Amino acid sequence: MAQTVFACVLLLIHLFNVVAVTPNDIKQLKKRIFEGYDVNIRPVLNQTESIDVDMRFILASIDNLDLKIQKLKWNGFLSLRWTDITLSWNASEYGGLDFITVPQSNIWRPDYVINNDVSQKKALGTSDTLAFIRSSGLVTWEPGMVCETSCKIDIRKYPFDTQTCSFDFLPWMTTSRFLNTTSLNKIDMASFVPHGEFTTGESSVHFDRFNLVFTDDVLVRVRYDLVLHRRPAFYWMVMVFPMATFPLLSPISFLVPVASGEKITLSITVVLSYLVFIGSMNDAMPKLSDTVSLIVIYASIQTLISMLTVVANGIIICIHNLPPDLQVTFPIYKESRKLHSSRKEKYDLQNGESFKSISPKFELCSITGKTMAVQLAEERVKAKSQNNLLEKDKWILLARRLDKICFVCFLFLPILVSVIFGCLFAY
Numbered sequence: 479m480a481q482t483v484f485a486c487v488l489l490l491i492h493l494f495n496v497v498a499v500t501p502n503d504i505k506q507l508k509k510r511i512f513e514g515y516d517v518n519i520r521p522v523l524n525q526t527e528s529i530d531v532d533m534r535f536i537l538a539s540i541d542n543l544d545l546k547i548q549k550l551k552w553n554g555f556l557s558l559r560w561t562d563i564t565l566s567w568n569a570s571e572y573g574g575l576d577f578i579t580v581p582q583s584n585i586w587r588p589d590y591v592i593n594n595d596v597s598q599k600k601a602l603g604t605s606d607t608l609a610f611i612r613s614s615g616l617v618t619w620e621p622g623m624v625c626e627t628s629c630k631i632d633i634r635k636y637p638f639d640t641q642t643c644s645f646d647f648l649p650w651m652t653t654s655r656f657l658n659t660t661s662l663n664k665i666d667m668a669s670f671v672p673h674g675e676f677t678t679g680e681s682s683v684h685f686d687r688f689n690l691v692f693t694d695d696v697l698v699r700v701r702y703d704l705v706l707h708r709r710p711a712f713y714w715m716v717m718v719f720p721m722a723t724f725p726l727l728s729p730i731s732f733l734v735p736v737a738s739g740e741k742i743t744l745s746i747t748v749v750l751s752y753l754v755f756i757g758s759m760n761d762a763m764p765k766l767s768d769t770v771s772l773i774v775i776y777a778s779i780q781t782l783i784s785m786l787t788v789v790a791n792g793i794i795i796c797i798h799n800l801p802p803d804l805q806v807t808f809p810i811y812k813e814s815r816k817l818h819s820s821r822k823e824k825y826d827l828q829n830g831e832s833f834k835s836i837s838p839k840f841e842l843c844s845i846t847g848k849t850m851a852v853q854l855a856e857e858r859v860k861a862k863s864q865n866n867l868l869e870k871d872k873w874i875l876l877a878r879r880l881d882k883i884c885f886v887c888f889l890f891l892p893i894l895v896s897v898i899f900g901c902l903f904a905y
Contacts, residue, residue, distance in 0.1 A: 499573040507572045508580070511565050517586050520656060521562035521615075528658040531588050532559045535645060535661070535702050539671040540678075543629065543641065543706065546764045549596055550629040550643045555622040556602065557666075558588060566615035579608045587619060588657060593646035593699060594627045631764055633771045637713035638903050640679070645702040653695035654687070665702050675712075679705030717759060721773070724752045725780040725892035728787040732885035736798045736877060742791045749784045756781065776899045783891050790884045798877035 522529050534557040541551040562585065569576050582603050591599045603621030610618040629643035645665075649657055665681040686699040710718075731745035756777045763771060 499575045503572040503575055504578060507567060507575060507578065511567060512580075512584065515564060515584075517584065519586065521560075521564050521586055523563065528654075528656050529560055531657060531659045533557070533647070533659050533661040533700060534666055535647075536666040536668070537645075537670055537704070540673045540676065540706075543643070543676065545631055545633065545636075548629055548631045548764065549626050551624075551626045552645075553622075553624045554645075555620050556590070556647070558590075558619045558621075560588075560617055561615050562586065562611070562617050563615050565611050565617065567613050569613045575613070577610060577612045579610055581605065582607045582609050582619060582621070585609050585611070585617060585619075588659075589650045589652055590647045591650050592623070592625055592627065593648040594644060596626050596628050599650075632769055633764060634769045635903055636763065636771045636773060637708060637717060638710050639708055641676075641706045641708075643704055643706060645704070646699055647701075648688075648699040649697055653690065653693060654698045655695045657698075659685075659698060659700055661700055665704055674709070676706040676708055679707055681705070717773075720755060721759075721777060721780070722892075722896050724748065724755065725784055725895075726889070728784045728892075729885050729889040731787060731791055732794075732881045732888070736795055742788065742795060745784075745788045745791050749781070749788060752781060752784055772899060772902055776895065779895050780892060783888065783895070787884070787888050790880075790888070794877050794880050794884070797873055797880065800873040802871070802873070 519525075520529050535554065536557060537552065537554040539553045541553065543550050565585070567575075583605060587603075587609075590602055592602075593599070602623065603619070607619075607621050612618075627643070627645060629641065631641060633639060649659075661683050663683050665683075667678060667681070670678065681702060681704045684701045684703065686701055687696045688699060689696055727748045728745055731741055731748070734741045734744055759777070760774070763774070
């Protein structure tokens, strides 16, 4: 019972002391700790020693990643903590005052800048940014920032790409001998607002060392890397699906009859539509030379296949309109035909009997022979008429056969190219 009463008394004393903090206590405290304070001197007793700074990077949101100019716009802040021994006090001497807040310009701060800022390198924070100081001398400084930093873009697998963007923080003049910075092994994403186009992946922290010309010491850069995965659902609908289906329209031109007059017009229209679509797609992509997007190569190959359909249709139309009496002969065929005729004549001379010698036989079977002669004559007339018809339509038949062959080939080629590049994207 006595212990409980004693604890209650201590609690009341503590509450009384907290309530007893007056504005005058704060004024007296600030006057004492900042009297003779120099913001340009590191807060360590031995100036040859380094000061330990704990850094934490908090990313709040990603506004935009511009592929064409390779720039990332983001919003976040740094949380820096260090101990300033010159800013410590006894809380009981100032009514139990345990902490104060002061403008950042009143205290010493690490001279960090955003090294990969595309606009300008400037000191962190503003004149309105406050620093939180505890009675133990622990200083917490959290400057906020809305920045545009450079981000190396890899468009090889666009629009199924994954980008790695960096946030570089570099001390402008304070070398590693005087500034020792530690950090967590990742970016703090607790307050991150999800982005509509990208999802965030793993993050990491790296410490890079840079040699200086004016001193033998080095600068240590703290680099935070963040992996961004693109959401592909939108691009499936507006880019990938049209690009894969447009080349499948070109083979339809081989199904259109030549007599309609629209055969080559259809194939040219499909090619022009595909080129307009590719042009609108290229406007959104960066003009990079170190990496080439697979989808650009895919579009180029599909464009070439579509152009070949125009050439094939032109050749088919020319073959269809060839004159029927046009004869295409080959030297080898002529020689073989002459050789065959000479052999036939030789055979007739060797084995031939004169028509007179066999005439009695025809006289004996004149009745049956006459009937057979009539049938042979009718068959010869019929065969001759068919040969004339085939001779007239042979180029048309050849054009129709080429239509069927080209339809199968140019339908198979785009599908094969799509499958190959699909495997490359998935790899």
